[in-house]
Amino acid sequence: WEQEEDVLRDLRLFLRGVTESLMVERRFKIFSKPVDIEEVPDYLMVIKKPMDLSTLLTNIDEHKYTTVGEFLEDAELIWKNALEYNPDSDPLDRHIRHRACALKDGIQTFIRDRLDRDFAKLCEEIKETR
Numbered sequence: 364w365e366q367e368e369d370v371l372r373d374l375r376l377f378l379r380g381v382t383e384s385l386m387v388e389r390r391f392k393i394f395s396k397p398v399d400i401e402e403v404p405d406y407l408m409v410i411k412k413p414m415d416l417s418t419l420l421t422n423i424d425e426h427k428y429t430t431v432g433e434f435l436e437d438a439e440l441i442w443k444n445a446l447e448y449n450p451d452s453d454p455l456d457r458h459i460r461h462r463a464c465a466l467k468d469g470i471q472t473f474i475r476d477r478l479d480r481d482f483a484k485l486c487e488e489i490k491e492t493r
């Protein structure tokens with residue numbers, strides 16, 4: 364029914380809000396575009412499912428997410444991939460891992476502070492009927 368489409372439109376607005384609030388932060392610039400496979404030829408041998416903030420936005424606009432949980436599964440790939448591909452003790456890897464952890468914290472804080480639990484539940488219920 365139309366009200367369901369209104370709820371899912373609000374979900375997309377919320378998810379765009381999370382994603383854009385992260386994209387504007389300079390420290391998260393390294394997460395804003397896909398890793399360049401020309402620059403990193405072995406990346407896809409290590410990382411099964413690449414993800415980045417611009418791809419999250421595209422997915423939102425393509426109505427890929429019906430719940431916050433589905434969005435988080437992809438969002439978490441961004442920082443988990445960064446931790447997995449950059450595990451070494453050299454300063455660059457440590458810098459990337461520090462920012463990956465800051466990204467994880469930023470996503471969790473935004474959602475904890477701004478997501479209404481009842482709204483989230485409503486999205487879950489719509490997902491079950493589809």
Ligand SMILES: O=C(C1CCC1)N1C[C@@H]2C[C@H]3C[C@@H](O)[C@@H](O)[C@]2(C1)O3
Nearest residue numbers: 393394398402403444445448449459
């Ligand atoms: O994992 C990443 C991104 C950082 C968060 C996502 N990359 C893999 C490469 C290793 C490191 C140095 C450069 O070679 C640069 O290409 C990358 C990009 O950073």
